[in-house]
Each structure stands twice: as C-alpha cells, then as structure tokens.
Amino acid sequence: MNDHTLTAARVRPELLALLAQAAGAPPGWAEQVTPESRLDADLLLDECELAVLAQLLRERFGDRADLAGLRAGLGLDALEALTVGDLERELLPARAPNPAGGPR
Amino acid sequence: MSRFLLVVPPLAGHVHPTVGIARELSSRGHQVAWTGSEAVLRPLLGPQATVLPTGSRIFRAQSGHGLGALRTLWEGFIVPYARFTSKTLDRATAEYRPDVVVVDQHTPAGALIAHRHGLPWASLAPGAMEVGRPLRGLPKVESWMTDQLTALWLRAGLPPAEYVDPRFSPELVLALTAPALTGAEPYPEQFALVGPVLTERPADPSFPWERLDRGRRRVLLTMGTLAADVSADFHARAVRALALLGDDVQALVAAPAQSLPEPAELPPGTVAVERAPVLELMSRGLLDAVVCHGGMNTVGEALSHGIPLVVAPIRHDQPFVAAQVEAAGAGLRVPFARVTPDGLAAAVRTVLDRPAHRQAAAAVGAGLRSAGGAVAAADRLEKLAAARR
Numbered sequence: 001m002n003d004h005t006l007t008a009a010r011v012r013p014e015l016l017a018l019l020a021q022a023a024g025a026p027p028g029w030a031e032q033v034t035p036e037s038r039l040d041a042d043l044l045l046d047e048c049e050l051a052v053l054a055q056l057l058r059e060r061f062g063d064r065a066d067l068a069g070l071r072a073g074l075g076l077d078a079l080e081a082l083t084v085g086d087l088e089r090e091l092l093p094a095r096a097p098n099p100a101g102g103p104r
Numbered sequence: 105m106s107r108f109l110l111v112v113p114p115l116a117g118h119v120h121p122t123v124g125i126a127r128e129l130s131s132r133g134h135q136v137a138w139t140g141s142e143a144v145l146r147p148l149l150g151p152q153a154t155v156l157p158t159g160s161r162i163f164r165a166q167s168g169h170g171l172g173a174l175r176t177l178w179e180g181f182i183v184p185y186a187r188f189t190s191k192t193l194d195r196a197t198a199e200y201r202p203d204v205v206v207v208d209q210h211t212p213a214g215a216l217i218a219h220r221h222g223l224p225w226a227s228l229a230p231g232a233m234e235v236g237r238p239l240r241g242l243p244k245v246e247s248w249m250t251d252q253l254t255a256l257w258l259r260a261g262l263p264p265a266e267y268v269d270p271r272f273s274p275e276l277v278l279a280l281t282a283p284a285l286t287g288a289e290p291y292p293e294q295f296a297l298v299g300p301v302l303t304e305r306p307a308d309p310s311f312p313w314e315r316l317d318r319g320r321r322r323v324l325l326t327m328g329t330l331a332a333d334v335s336a337d338f339h340a341r342a343v344r345a346l347a348l349l350g351d352d353v354q355a356l357v358a359a360p361a362q363s364l365p366e367p368a369e370l371p372p373g374t375v376a377v378e379r380a381p382v383l384e385l386m387s388r389g390l391l392d393a394v395v396c397h398g399g400m401n402t403v404g405e406a407l408s409h410g411i412p413l414v415v416a417p418i419r420h421d422q423p424f425v426a427a428q429v430e431a432a433g434a435g436l437r438v439p440f441a442r443v444t445p446d447g448l449a450a451a452v453r454t455v456l457d458r459p460a461h462r463q464a465a466a467a468v469g470a471g472l473r474s475a476g477g478a479v480a481a482a483d484r485l486e487k488l489a490a491a492r493r
Contacts (some may be wrong), residue, residue, distance in 0.1 A: 024439045028446060040170045046423040047170075047238065068241055075244040080171050087109040 010035055011084055011086060015092060018060060019043070019084065022053035035085030043084075064090040106489040107135045109202035110215030110228075111193065111384040113185065114160070115145035117328065117401050118208050119278055120228050123149065124303035125206075134471055139196045140189075140211075156196035159190040169334065169441065173321050173419035174245070178252055186213035186256050193217045200334075203489045206278075207270070209234045212253055215270030216260040224492050226276035226485060231400045232421040234271050235279045236289055249268075250368070276488050278481050280400060284471025285407070285428045296484045299475030300404025304383045315375050317354045321392040324380065325357040328399045334418060334440075335397075336363045342395065344445035347371040349452060356380060356391075386411060393455050395448070397440070398422030398429070409435055410466035412455040414448070416440040433464030 016030040021030065023045060039045045044094035045053065070090055071079060108129055110122050119138075126136040135154075138145055141159035149155065163442070168176060190213050197205065197217050205225040207214035218225035229235050239245050250269070257267050268274055275294055282299040283289075292299065304331075316322065325342055327335045339357075343365055346355040351429065354373050358380035370376060385391050386409040394406040398417040403425055406413050413435030415426035428436040436451045455461040474482070 023442060024490075025430060025442050026444045027440060032367075041168075043170055044169050044439075046417065047241075048423045048427045049439070051241075074242075076171060076248050079242065080175070087473060090199065098447055 212270035282475035345448035
C-alpha cells in the first residue's frame with residue numbers, strides 16, 4: 001500500500017466515488033484526493049463539474065447535502081479554500097454504521 | 105457617416121471580432137478607430153488601421169484554472185488595466201470625438217469615459233462569461249466583481265447615483281453568440297445576440313498546404329493563444345491521443361513549438377504550426393473535427409462551418425461554452441486537467457464517426473450564422489448612433 005492509498009482512505013469512499021464521477025476522472029485519480037484537497041486549486045473542478053457534484057450529492061445523501069447552497073454563502077476566498085474535508089463535515093451525514101448504504 | 109471608437113483589451117481573441125465589425129462599418133462609410141495597446145493592436149489590425157494608443161504594460165490577463173484564474177483576471181488585469189488606461193482613454197475620446205463608443209467587457213474604463221463625455225456606448229461581449237450570468241449561483245462572487253467596478257466608477261469621479269454596470273450598456277450589448285448555442289434563455293431587451301464574427305486571423309505564411317493528405321480525415325488541435333502556462337501537459341496527452349486515432353486521421357496542430365513534444369514524437373504526417381489559417385481550413389472543408397479549449401472564437405467558427413468539436417475547457421467562460429456545445433449535441437466535453445490520451449482519442453473518434461454530432465454542429469452553425477454576425481452588429485451600432493442625432 002502506497003502513501004496515496006493511505007491518505008485516500010481518510011476520505012469516505014462514497015464521496016470519493018462521487019468526486020471522480022463529477023470530475024470525469026480516469027481510474028486511479030481518486031487516490032490523490034485527501035481531506036485537505038481543495039476543490040478549486042487542487043482538484044481543478046470547474047463550475048460545471050461542481051454543479052454535477054452538487055446534483056450527485058443530493059441524489060446520494062438527500063437535500064441536506066446541499067453543495068450549491070453551501071457555496072452560495074461563501075465569498076471568493078472561502079470558495080478557493082473549500083476542501084473535500086469541508087464537504088464531508090458540512091454536507092455528509094455523520095459517520096455511522098449504515099449497512100443499507102442508502103440515503104438516510 | 106458616424107465615428108465609432110472601439111475600446112479593446114490587448115487580447116487577440118477580443119480584438120479579432122472587432123476587425124470584422126469595423127470592416128462592415130467602414131464599408132457603409134463610417135469611420136472606425138481602435139484604442140488600446142498599439143504594440144498588441146498594430147500587428148493584429150495592420151498598418152492602415154487608426155489606433156489611438158493608450159500605452160502598453162504587461163498584465164497577466166490569464167493564468168491558472170477556476171476561481172484562481174477569475175481572481176487573476178480581475179485583480180491582475182481588468183482593474184489595473186482600467187486604471188492604467190483611464191487618462192489616455194479620456195484624451196483619445198476627446199480627440200477623436202466619436203458618435204458611439206464600443207466597449208469590450210474586459211475594458212470597463214471605456215464605459216466610464218463614455219459616460220463622462222455623455223456619449224452613447226455599446227458593450228461588446230466576445231465571450232460567454234458576462235452574457236448569461238453563469239456565476240449567479242455564487243452571489244458573493246458576483247458582488248465581489250461589482251464592488252471592483254463600483255470602485256472604478258467612484259475613482260473616475262463619476263456621481264454614485266448615476267452608476268451603471270460598465271460591462272452592460274443600458275442601450276446595447278453585442279454578444280457574439282446566439283440562442284442556437286445558449287439555449288432559449290431570456291435576455292434583457294438591449295442584448296443583441298449577433299453570433300460569431302468570422303474574421304480571418306493572421307496565419308503562418310508558410311503553412312504547408314501541400315502536406316494535407318486528401319485521403320485522410322483531419323483533426324485540428326488548437327488551444328488558444330494565452331494558455332501556454334497550463335497547456336504543455338495537455339498537449340503531451342493530446343499528441344498521444346492523436347497517435348491513437350490511427351492512419352486514417354491526420355492531425356493538424358496549432359501551438360507554440362515549445363509546448364509540443366519533439367517533431368519526431370508527433371504522429372506520422374502531423375502538420376504542426378504556430379498559427380494555422382483556421383477559417384480558410386474550415387471554409388475549404390478541410391477539417392473534420394476540432395479539439396479546442398472552448399474559446400468563443402474557435403467554437404463559433406467551427407460550428408459556423410458545421411464542424412463538430414471536442415472541448416477541453418481551461419478557465420473563465422470556457423467550461424460554460426463546453427457545456428453549451430455538449431448540450432447542443434455538437435460535440436463532447438472532456439476534462440482538460442484529467443483527460444487521458446485514451447479518453448481524448450475516444451472522444452475525437454466519437455465526433456468523427458457519429459453523424460449525429462456533425463448534424464448537430466451544422467444545425468447550431470446555421471443558427472449562429474442566421475444571427476447576422478458583423479452585419480447585424482453594424483446594424484445595431486448604426487441605430488444607436490442614429491438615435492442620438
């Protein structure tokens with residue numbers, strides 16, 4: 001197991017999968033994603049890809065996973081600083097056993 | 105006869121469309137002058153053009169991706185360039201005494217000067233960024249832009265109560281796109297979506313026409329004139345993608361030599377030049393697909409000739425343009441930073457092989473052409489001039 005895999009394990013796999021889908025990313029891309037990865041400067045997601053991600057998050061986690069609402073409240077500095085870890089904290093349900101794996 | 109003053113930034117992609125509009129105005133007996141950086145404008149406009157120089161200074165108009173690029177555009181170019189040109193623009197306007205000022209949206213100082221002189225002014229939107237408010241979902245970013253424009257207005261000594269957004273003339277906004285691409289989004293009454301202005305750009309005089317292989321389909325790769333800071337890595341992947349396309353496809357690459365691999369590493373038969381005669385290649389039916397960054401000029405020109413696209417958007421309005429192209433069925437969008445050679449080759453092969461993309465490109469192109477281009481732009485500018493007589 002390399003360092004990338006170790007750090008990637010810190011991001012929830014379902015979020016990684018949605019990020020990769022929104023990014024149209026090739027296999028292996030998600031291995032570089034860490035909680036500290038910025039959506040803008042590190043992952044290079046543009047506004048259209050972020051709109052796709054917002055839709056995917058709502059479909060997967062429900063209306064409370066409102067990325068568009070979160071970003072609408074942020075200024076340029078905060079948007080540039082927004083990380084994958086921020087999404088996990090602000091939008092995803094708390095980590096808990098959820099065997100069904102569906103929206104709660 | 106009227107006199108039109110065109111205020112343009114030192115950016116080739118913004119200057120080229122004004123050439124076509126100016127030619128049309130001149131052919132109707134009007135006088136046209138440009139004002140801006142003569143060092144940039146003169147090579148683009150030729151020795152006969154009237155250029156009222158504002159002086160030249162190096163600004164970083166574009167760099168990076170995403171929001172960082174937006175910040176650089178505003179803080180590194182739009183605002184300092186407006187400040188730098190303010191006095192000389194004022195002098196140029198006083199000397200030339202135009203009837204109408206045409207102001208590129210990246211040069212807000214032109215609108216402030218026109219307002220101060222009590223002149224009618226039209227906005228020119230060469231890109232898609234300031235046409236459909238694509239950042240409306242980020243109201244604090246929109247406010248951040250407005251705050252900078254308001255500060256420029258006040259710095260120019262204009263009354264706060266008279267403030268108008270210098271990107272949007274209340275009388276005429278000429279947008280070089282059309283509903284065939286933007287969709288049926290409603291626009292304010294003063295918006296005139298005139299479609300692309302097809303103006304040939306200076307080409308490499310040594311373009312090797314004899315090397316075009318009539319027996320193969322041809323794909324043009326062109327990533328614009330300003331993206332050298334980020335495009336070298338993309339070019340390396342794109343060249344590998346072109347090699348994967350096989351013997352029945354010939355690649356034409358328009359790019360600075362330093363951003364490409366060694367010539368020996370290019371696919372056999374590749375024609376690589378610094379600047380290609382893009383419009384001539386298109387109008388002679390010599391291109392079957394275009395891979396580009398989503399700049400409005402290249403996209404408008406390709407679609408106007410019914411050529412499908414693969415768009416790898418880098419920044420600014422390009423992601424939105426790419427989305428419009430894909431939504432219209434006229435091409436595919438791939439992620440500039442992440443697309444693999446395999447992925448890019450598959451996208452190019454798809455637009456080459458599926459007639460639906462070519463048919464959609466032709467339909468969108470017909471819609472863009474019907475918007476009128478330079479003729480429609482000149483019509484609207486004449487009306488604006490006549491209304492003030």
